[in-house]
Amino acid sequence: MSFKSKSKSTSPVPVLPLRKGLACTNCRRRKIKCDGVKPRCGPCTSSSSAWSDCQFSDEGSTESEILEGEIARLEARLAQLSSPTARKTSGSKNKESINVNLPQGCHGLPASAVKVCLSTFLRYSSELYFFLDVERLQRFLQTPQSCTSSPALLATMCLWGASLSTSPDIRAYETPLLSRASESVAHSIGAPTIIHTLQSQILLALYLLHSNRLVEGKYFTTAAVSLTLASGIHQIRSPTPVSTGVQVLPPAADLAEEEERIRAFWNVFVMANFWTSGDGSHTNKAYTPSGVSNEGVRIDTPWPGSTKPSSFNVISRFLDRDSDEGISPFALMSKASILFEQSATLAKAVTNLGADAIDEFWTRFQNLNALADRILHALPPLQPAHIYRVGDTPRRLTLLMHTLVHVAIIQLHMPFLVSIDDNHATRGRCIDAARSVVRATQSVPNVHDFEYIDPIVATLWFKTCKALLDGVIAIQLNSGWAAGGPSVEDLKTDLDVMESAMRALAPRCKLMASQLRVMENLR
Incomplete structure (x- = not known):
């Protein structure tokens, strides 16, 4: 019902002034007179959709106020983490420190919706295989061309934000964002960095797997594995790196960039272990207890959180119980994923176990049992x-x-x-x-x-x-x-x-x- 239809009289009805504090939140913000009509006052009824969220203070916070409050909380957290003291202790683990001040709009979303999507995404990013360095991503997002130069990254981050949002208005963007994310990730090999492409592939793969679209999810997981091996980030800090003759990635500019690449490798690696063995699919045997014959896929990249200057054959050494390295939370997650993949592979071998392979089978069986106990203890x-x-x-x-x-x-x-x-x-x-x-x-x-x-x-x-x-x-x-x-x-x-x-x-x-x-x- 419109504001003018409140009275059938043709003469104007005087609007009595409201007591202080009783105007709706929109009218107070716009500094105009409010008639106090509920559930929607006259000015809000006749206003554009931007001011249609009419609510009075005695009814609790509006949805937009809740979202604005969440953004304010994240911005306050950003200010806290930007202080010199916070930077010394926070490092790249504080995902909430990402600056969400993007250019006006992206992927058909208004700037305000992009901001809310990214804010929501950040709350869950530690569980979404998000590995990008916060400060480097901050600098990238502050550039005017961030949406156009790396559309896949922005699309997949916003896709997850829309999916996890409690706001119906924000969730309405999920379907078009999925279409944009799928298209942009499929053509993202020319992104500013290969690391952005890997992050986009993993975020999209995880979304599809979560949505029970297993074939598509595994496709993007496999694509991430292929790009990981081609880029050489499985041999970071290797004492004897194997050159493919093509330099896909330039050397890391600093320690922060190197650690970002280490996190990228292990996040892709964990996803691959989960989704090439979780349902009985064939696994990529790039590592075995006795090592591998193809030196190009030997894993030399150190465990997440490792400070050692060099590392070599880390997975084979772990499976041989030849190393106690890797005690950070995600290093333990990586080890658990290896155990999961290896146990699935060994269990499949039971059906075709020849007499000459029985001893080797039981040796590996007992070894994996012991590794399981070791990880549980840690x-x-x-x-x-x-x-x-x-x-x-x-x-x-x-x-x-x-x-x-x-x-x-x-x-x-x-x-x-x-x-x-x-x-x-x-x-x-x-x-x-x-x-x-x-x-x-x-x-x-x-x-x-x-x-x-x-x-x-x-x-x-x-x-x-x-x-x-x-x-x-x-x-x-x-x-x-x-x-x-x-x-x-x-x-x-x-x-x-x-x-x-x-x-x-x-x-x-x-x-x-x-x-x-x-x-x-x-x-």
Whole structure:
């Protein structure tokens, strides 16, 4: 109803002045008279859409005020981190320090929407495989051509921001942003830096995997792996780098740029480990316990957070338990992803295991078992007393690391779970690992309230449920094995716990919803 239709009289109706403080927020901001009509006052009704969000102070904050408040909070955080003292301690880990003052609009979004999308993205960036150096990205975003010279990077960051936003107006940009992101990433090889291209590919791949578009997600993951190897960032700080004859990347200008490239490699590497083995796909065997024959894919790049001036064959040395390096949170995540990939690869070998390969199989089997225990011991604890963070590691990432290692153990022992052989020890280890995932999930009191969760968790939880289901079958086939262990009812209760967690997160992750449907059909 329009403002003029409030009265049928043709004579003007005098508007009584409101008491101070009772005008709507828009009229106060515009410094014009407000008639106080609710739910929308006359001036707001007849105004443009820019001032259509009419709300009175006694009704709480408007959506735009909430978003503006969030931006103000991030800008205040930026000012804090820009101080000399903060720069000494913050480094590249403080993702909120990115300056979001972009030129007017980008990818069809007004400047205000771009700002909100990036602000939302920043809140979750540590869980979205975001590895760019904050200060370098700041400088880039302050240039007028940032949107046109690296459209893929801006599009994928805004895509995630729109997807995770609680504002319907901002979420409305998600579909057109996906189209723009897909097109720009596919043609982003000419971006200002290869690192921007890698970041764009990983962000888009993760979005597609989260949306249960697995083929497309794996395509962009594979593209990132290929570009990583071609650019040579798998041999950073190598004492004997192998030259391909083509210099794809110039030498790093400083330590910050080198560390950015190290983070880029390991983020791509972790994604590859997750999505080339999580569903049984063939893996890229660029590393084995005994090393590799193709020197071009030997991994010499140091673990994330390493300060050593040189490194060599880091993954093979880790698998041979020849090194205790790499203790930062993301280094532990990288190690857990290796364990996950290697256990999946070894488990597949069981079906075609020849007599001459049995000894080697069991040697690798025991080695991976020992590595799993070693990593579990190094992980930060999951305890109910820690509500959101464990040290500097977000709680969801800590939950993911614990779950990864336990599912790696499940994969190792799963081939022997339902078996006529008396493999009591390996059955017990498999069931214990599955129940440990359940306990880890229960240890996070607000897991049902997570706004976002890494899509690999959907796969990990499904594998856990499958182990619990097979455990029920194993007990029914061999009741003597279960003496002193969990009962069928215990395992069914654990299944209920996992199903509840999956159902709670299914509306926010299409891959989780898909895995939940499969699991429900199996039950």
